[in-house]
Amino acid sequence: MASSSNTFENVKAKVLSAHESVTLEEKVDFYNSWAENYDQDVAVLDYRAPSLAANSISSHFSGDRGAAVVLDVACGTGLVARQMKKHGFGHFVGIDGSEAMLTLARESGLYQDLKQSMLGEEPLLDQKGLFDVVVLVGALSDGQVPVKVVRELCEATTPGGHVCMTTRSNLENLEYKAALDRELKQMEDEGLWTCVEVAEVEDWERAVSEQEDGYIPGVVYLYRKLTP
Numbered sequence: 001m002a003s004s005s006n007t008f009e010n011v012k013a014k015v016l017s018a019h020e021s022v023t024l025e026e027k028v029d030f031y032n033s034w035a036e037n038y039d040q041d042v043a044v045l046d047y048r049a050p051s052l053a054a055n056s057i058s059s060h061f062s063g064d065r066g067a068a069v070v071l072d073v074a075c076g077t078g079l080v081a082r083q084m085k086k087h088g089f090g091h092f093v094g095i096d097g098s099e100a101m102l103t104l105a106r107e108s109g110l111y112q113d114l115k116q117s118m119l120g121e122e123p124l125l126d127q128k129g130l131f132d133v134v135v136l137v138g139a140l141s142d143g144q145v146p147v148k149v150v151r152e153l154c155e156a157t158t159p160g161g162h163v164c165m166t167t168r169s170n171l172e173n174l175e176y177k178a179a180l181d182r183e184l185k186q187m188e189d190e191g192l193w194t195c196v197e198v199a200e201v202e203d204w205e206r207a208v209s210e211q212e213d214g215y216i217p218g219v220v221y222l223y224r225k226l227t228p
């Protein structure tokens with residue numbers, strides 16, 4: 001049973017304990033153990049990535065939101081779909097490695113379909129070019145979703161559709177972010193997609209590491225897939 005609220009110190013200790021997870025399987029186990037308290041704990045961290053991503057998609061999406069099909073990759077408990085629903089999107093398919101997070105996403109009633117998959121180890125989906133929007137929030141970092149998966153996000157998107165991704169820009173994630181930025185640019189050079197928006201946000205979420213204070217920065221990327 002989830003407690004009604006948690007202190008910042010408790011949430012910080014929980015998030016820092018994730019550093020003990022070395023393999024992806026261990027990281028997913030960490031999320032299995034966090035699922036029940038995840039929504040209330042990230043609220044304590046002032047985690048705004050789902051709403052920032054949904055705002056970015058909403059301000060650039062000109063199609064029929066009611067008909068659009070959204071693939072929510074690393075969907076967790078469903079915070080991104082919840083935010084996108086406020087902007088009029090209504091069809092969601094979710095993928096995540098953690099069964100416990102998926103159980104909560106299922107209980108949210110927001111998703112038409114949910115699939116368990118270890119991204120980077122298993123193919124994202126067999127079908128390509130199906131989704132009007134593909135979104136990946138909060139899981140592009142070391143030990144979670146490897147950079148190479150962004151190509152699969154683009155492959156899953158229909159030509160003209162959007163891919164929205166977020167990552168942190170704090171010290172701990174700088175190396176991963178630099179590799180991600182190189183891959184995004186490389187894919188643009190290959191004519192796979194065009195950059196619509198890169199929004200740098202200073203107050204992304206509350207810092208939890210010993211080296212950082214206050215808020216850490218983060219970034220929302222929005223790309224549009226080009227017609228081959």
Ligand SMILES: C[S@@+](CC[C@H](N)C(=O)[O-])C[C@H]1O[C@@H](n2cnc3c(N)ncnc32)[C@H](O)[C@@H]1O
Nearest residue numbers: 031074075076079097098118119137138139144
């Ligand atoms: C910080 S949560 C973000 C969840 C949701 N997108 C949100 O913003 O609230 C990260 C999620 O990514 C999932 N995840 C991390 N790495 C993964 C991987 N390689 N394959 C599948 N799921 C992964 C975790 O199970 C977890 O549910």
